[in-house]
Amino acid sequence: MIEALRVLKVCRKTAIAARRVALQLIQNTIVSAPDELRESLRTMTRMQLIRTLAAWRPDLTDYRNLTSAYRITFKSLARRYIELHDEIADLDVMIAGLVDELAPGLIARNSIGYESAAQLLLTAGDNSERLKSEASFAALCGVSPVPASSGKVTRHRLNRGGDRAANSALHIIAIGRLRTDPRTKAYMAKRVSEGHSKLEAIRCLKRYIAREVFYLIQQRNREIGSTQIAA
Numbered sequence: 001m002i003e004a005l006r007v008l009k010v011c012r013k014t015a016i017a018a019r020r021v022a023l024q025l026i027q028n029t030i031v032s033a034p035d036e037l038r039e040s041l042r043t044m045t046r047m048q049l050i051r052t053l054a055a056w057r058p059d060l061t062d063y064r065n066l067t068s069a070y071r072i073t074f075k076s077l078a079r080r081y082i083e084l085h086d087e088i089a090d091l092d093v094m095i096a097g098l099v100d101e102l103a104p105g106l107i108a109r110n111s112i113g114y115e116s117a118a119q120l121l122l123t124a125g126d127n128s129e130r131l132k133s134e135a136s137f138a139a140l141c142g143v144s145p146v147p148a149s150s151g152k153v154t155r156h157r158l159n160r161g162g163d164r165a166a167n168s169a170l171h172i173i174a175i176g177r178l179r180t181d182p183r184t185k186a187y188m189a190k191r192v193s194e195g196h197s198k199l200e201a202i203r204c205l206k207r208y209i210a211r212e213v214f215y216l217i218q219q220r221n222r223e224i225g226s227t228q229i230a231a
Contacts, residue, residue: 002125053078111176123166
C-alpha cells in the first residue's frame with residue numbers, strides 16, 4: 001500500500017503542475033486577446049472564468065479568424081483545467097483511503113491532514129531499515145537539532161538535511177497547531193520568553209511532532225503485522 005500511495009501521489013503532483021500550467025496559459029492568453037474578449041474576461045474570478053470558457057461553443061471551422069482561434073484556445077485550456085481538477089479530486093479520494101487504512105491515528109491528530117500524513121508515511125516506508133528510533137526518524141526528516149554553540153552560548157540551528165518533503169509536512173503541521181492548539185501556543189510563548197527565536201521554537205516543535213508521528217506509525221505497523229500473522 002505504501003507503493004500504491006507513492007504512485008498515486010506522483011500522479012497527483014504532475015496533475016497539479018499541469019493544471020497550474022493550464023491556468024497560467026489562460027491568464028497569459030487573456031492579456032494578448034482581442035479587446036472584445038479581453039475586457040469581458042479580465043474581471044472574472046478564477047472559477048467563473050474557467051466555467052465561462054468551458055461553456056463556449058466556438059465554430060471549429062472558423063479557426064482562420066483570429067477571434068475564433070482565441071475562443072477555441074480558451075475553450076480547450078478551460079476543459080483541460082476542469083479535467084485535471086476532476087482527476088486531482090479522484091486521486092485525493094484514493095490517497096485518503098490509503099492513509100485511513102495505513103495510519104488512521106495520524107489523521108485523528110490535530111492539524112495533520114491527508115497530504116502531510118501521506119508524505120510522512122512515504123518517508124518512513126522508504127527508509128524502514130534506517131528507522132531504529134524516533135531520533136533516527138527526526139534526523140531523516142531534517143528536524144534533529146544541530147549543535148551550533150559558541151563559547152559559553154549553547155544553542156542549536158536548523159537542520160538543512162534530511163527529506164525536505166517530510167520536513168515541509170512537519171512544518172505545515174506545526175504552523176497549523178500554532179494557529180489552533182492552545183498548548184502549542186503556550187509552548188511557543190514559553191520558548192520565546194526564554195530567549196529563543198521563533199525559528200528555533202518552531203524547530204523544537206517540529207522535533208516533538210516527529211516523535212509523535214514516529215510512534216503512531218510504529219504502532220500501526222505492529223497492528224498490521226499482527227493482523228497478517230493471525231490471518
